[in-house]
Amino acid sequence: MDEDKSTRVMVRNITDLARxxxxxxxxxxxxxxxxxxxxxxxxxxxxxxxxxxxxxxNQMASGLRxxxxxxxxxxxxxxxDTRQQISDSFFMTLLGYLADELTRQGYDLMLRRVVxxxxxxxxxxxxxxxxIDGVIVIGQSDQFDRIEDVxxxxxxxxxxxxxxxxxxxxxxxxxxxxxxxxxxERLIAAGAQRIxxxxxxxxxxFAARFAGAQDVATRLGLPPVLALPTxxxxxxASEEIAAHLSAHAGAIDGIFAATDTLAALCLTExxxxxxxxxxxxxxxxxxxxxxxxxxxxxLTTVRQDIAAGARGLVDLLLRRxxxxxxxxxxxxxxxxxxxxx
Amino acid sequence: MDEDKSTRVMVRNITDLARxxxxxxxxxxxxxxxxxxxxxxxxxxxxxxxxxxxxxxNQMASGLRxxxxxxxxxxxxxxxDTRQQISDSFFMTLLGYLADELTRQGYDLMLRRVVxxxxxxxxxxxxxxxxIDGVIVIGQSDQFDRIEDVxxxxxxxxxxxxxxxxxxxxxxxxxxxxxxxxxxERLIAAGAQRIxxxxxxxxxxFAARFAGAQDVATRLGLPPVLALPTxxxxxxASEEIAAHLSAHAGAIDGIFAATDTLAALCLTExxxxxxxxxxxxxxxxxxxxxxxxxxxxxLTTVRQDIAAGARGLVDLLLRRxxxxxxxxxxxxxxxxxxxxx
DNA sequence: AGCTTTCTTGCAAACGTTTGCAACAGAAAT
DNA sequence: ATTTCTGTTGCAAACGTTTGCAAGAAAGCT
Numbered sequence: 001m002d003e004d005k006s007t008r009v010m011v012r013n014i015t016d017l018a019r020x021x022x023x024x025x026x027x028x029x030x031x032x033x034x035x036x037x038x039x040x041x042x043x044x045x046x047x048x049x050x051x052x053x054x055x056x057x058n059q060m061a062s063g064l065r066x067x068x069x070x071x072x073x074x075x076x077x078x079x080x081d082t083r084q085q086i087s088d089s090f091f092m093t094l095l096g097y098l099a100d101e102l103t104r105q106g107y108d109l110m111l112r113r114v115v116x117x118x119x120x121x122x123x124x125x126x127x128x129x130x131x132i133d134g135v136i137v138i139g140q141s142d143q144f145d146r147i148e149d150v151x152x153x154x155x156x157x158x159x160x161x162x163x164x165x166x167x168x169x170x171x172x173x174x175x176x177x178x179x180x181x182x183x184x185e186r187l188i189a190a191g192a193q194r195i196x197x198x199x200x201x202x203x204x205x206f207a208a209r210f211a212g213a214q215d216v217a218t219r220l221g222l223p224p225v226l227a228l229p230t231x232x233x234x235x236x237a238s239e240e241i242a243a244h245l246s247a248h249a250g251a252i253d254g255i256f257a258a259t260d261t262l263a264a265l266c267l268t269e270x271x272x273x274x275x276x277x278x279x280x281x282x283x284x285x286x287x288x289x290x291x292x293x294x295x296x297x298x299l300t301t302v303r304q305d306i307a308a309g310a311r312g313l314v315d316l317l318l319r320r321x322x323x324x325x326x327x328x329x330x331x332x333x334x335x336x337x338x339x340x341x
Numbered sequence: 342m343d344e345d346k347s348t349r350v351m352v353r354n355i356t357d358l359a360r361x362x363x364x365x366x367x368x369x370x371x372x373x374x375x376x377x378x379x380x381x382x383x384x385x386x387x388x389x390x391x392x393x394x395x396x397x398x399n400q401m402a403s404g405l406r407x408x409x410x411x412x413x414x415x416x417x418x419x420x421x422d423t424r425q426q427i428s429d430s431f432f433m434t435l436l437g438y439l440a441d442e443l444t445r446q447g448y449d450l451m452l453r454r455v456v457x458x459x460x461x462x463x464x465x466x467x468x469x470x471x472x473i474d475g476v477i478v479i480g481q482s483d484q485f486d487r488i489e490d491v492x493x494x495x496x497x498x499x500x501x502x503x504x505x506x507x508x509x510x511x512x513x514x515x516x517x518x519x520x521x522x523x524x525x526e527r528l529i530a531a532g533a534q535r536i537x538x539x540x541x542x543x544x545x546x547f548a549a550r551f552a553g554a555q556d557v558a559t560r561l562g563l564p565p566v567l568a569l570p571t572x573x574x575x576x577x578a579s580e581e582i583a584a585h586l587s588a589h590a591g592a593i594d595g596i597f598a599a600t601d602t603l604a605a606l607c608l609t610e611x612x613x614x615x616x617x618x619x620x621x622x623x624x625x626x627x628x629x630x631x632x633x634x635x636x637x638x639x640l641t642t643v644r645q646d647i648a649a650g651a652r653g654l655v656d657l658l659l660r661r662x663x664x665x666x667x668x669x670x671x672x673x674x675x676x677x678x679x680x681x682x
Numbered sequence: 683a684g685c686t687t688t689c690t691t692g693c694a695a696a697c698g699t700t701t702g703c704a705a706c707a708g709a710a711a712t
Numbered sequence: 713a714t715t716t717c718t719g720t721t722g723c724a725a726a727c728g729t730t731t732g733c734a735a736g737a738a739a740g741c742t
Contacts, residue, residue: 015729062728353698401697403698
């Protein structure tokens with residue numbers, strides 16, 4: 001019954017509400033925005049009316065006028081292997097934390113996945129749309145240069161990825177090279193001598209992990225780490241891993257997988273070929289995703305603190321939004337020893 | 342050099358560009374929108390100028406004027422267990438496909454995770470923001486009634502979840518009850534008699550899976566299926582599962598886990614307690630996530646076609662956006678027999 | 683009583699597009 | 713030569729907010 005009365009008069013905008021309240025639109029705007037310059041009684045009345053009619057100021061209009069939208073863009077550039085990240089739980093988990101953190105700070109999140117090869121303009125297009133106040137790029141993929149270009153002219157951007165000496169864009173990420181060293185050191189400590197790196201070394205993060213492992217091999221005078229390029233999509237990865245394993249059977253006794261996902265697949269293949277882990281071959285992953293505890297045997301891996309990463313990304317972005325210039329944030333990896341190495 | 346000349350004059354809006362091109366803003370708008378009523382030469386000139394200056398019409402303004410934004414809202418209601426879905430790869434995978442599908446259709450995706458308990462107004466707030474043309478709700482959680490309420494007054498909404506006879510909101514989802522029957526039948530075919538359901542039965546999807554299993558038990562005159570409530574967050578789940586297992590040791594010989602994730606954890610606990618799978622206890626999961634192939638032994642499970650689900654959600658939403666009224670879409674589950682049952 | 687000061691409010695001009703309407707040119711038809 | 717048409721363009725009013733400025737009222741001060 002009260003229902004009826006209130007729904008009869010449709011309140012489409014601030015002006016309608018102003019008419020009902022007997023004040024001017026400006027006052028309504030101020031009341032709803034919680035500004036201090038409006039009388040307590042007036043505000044109460046307006047708020048009550050707004051509640052009763054389920055009215056909310058239009059964010060598009062507000063955004064247009066204020067020249068800010070309250071929306072942060074999150075973009076995931078997909079490499080050549082388009083489907084690659086779809087199942088990559090690392091990025092998805094990061095996205096989850098990012099969503100929580102942005103929400104906590106009162107921002108909305110606009111998600112976009114792009115294929116840079118089909119659309120070289122992906123980043124400018126997103127930024128230039130006027131829909132977002134800032135942008136978080138998840139993963140540099142092979143777009144390092146493009147990102148650098150943009151960074152020169154556009155402040156509010158933070159990137160998840162690998163930090164390179166002297167780069168111009170602000171990045172948050174794990175110290176992949178150090179992580180790579182940790183993994184290799186662990187493999188060796190567990191008794192491995194001839195180490196292979198399982199994964200594509202084109203993306204910067206992976207290249208750094210590989211380099212870290214190589215550092216250790218060189219330092220200790222071991223044979224160089226063997227790179228076994230592997231796609232990330234689970235279907236292709238399995239066969240590729242199988243092929244690698246038969247090609248190098250007996251020639252390697254330690255495998256550093258670029259990712260826990262890869263490590264888990266590798267473990268399955270090793271089992272299939274009757275190679276015992278860690279007896280015959282030691283294995284480490286990277287990320288410490290939930291799956292790392294659930295493999296048999298559970299995976300020794302290098303942990304990335306995803307939650308801290310998400311917080312870092314958001315924190316730096318907000319600082320940049322406020323006009324600060326910020327340094328990159330490099331997070332320490334942590335070795336988690338379980339049973340595969 | 343050319344660089345310089347073009348960047349010196351900043352083109353902030355359509356009016357600036359119009360001035361450069363020597364035409365009116367209206368013409369620029371029409372040219373950039375690809376309307377037919379503008380002369381070919383004029384259009385070319387305008388497009389060239391726009392390209393040269395990297396100008397893109399402001400989507401906020403455009404959205405405001407046209408009363409549509411080109412953005413679809415995707416909202417994930419988090420149950421009481423806030424952290425619950427963060428690691429739930431099912432929702433995250435669905436989200437990935439959704440992003441792809443929406444992009445393909447020329448829409449942007451605005452992501453919001455909400456905790457209904459802290460904000461009973463979550464759905465209206467999103468819809469009323471004026472920022473989105475339509476909304477996809479991922480998971481009914483315990484918000485069935487709230488969604489029903491909204492559905493009456495708001496057309497462009499599609500929900501991922503369970504279909505209930507006579508409901509008013511348009512839903513896309515797997516036939517969970519049928520899936521539950523499949524799982525139970527398989528457990529029984531593998532030799533189980535006393536079956537337990539591992540998972541919280543509050544969410545509708547899970548309740549339906551449980552009911553399906555119960556159907557089968559009743560039909561075959563077996564003891565009723567035992568509900569073992571379990572949280573989804575991995576940390577709590579493990580202990581809870583362990584507790585369940587010791588409490589009912591020997592009393593159950595078949596476990597239907599609500600989720601592959603839960604099944605995988607369960608498998609680990611079973612192994613820990615020295616219970617052989619499938620010899621002592623048969624086990625099935627639900628979803629057929631990548632992890633299902635990687636457990637030891639690999640998981641027998643009920644497959645949901647996530648890609649088809651995403652396509653269905655988007656397809657139905659676009660139809661509704663166009664004014665159609667659409668029926669719900671119930672997808673068939675598929676039993677995938679591996680080695681745990 | 684007159685003069686500041688402090689609170690509240692209204693007015694109107696933005697923000698950057700889109701689009702109905704009208705105008706104009708040139709071409710085609712009468 | 714007049715009319716009708718077609719194809720392009722410009723004009724100006726929206727879309728729904730926010731906010732600087734000014735005005736009015738109430739209250740405090742001398």
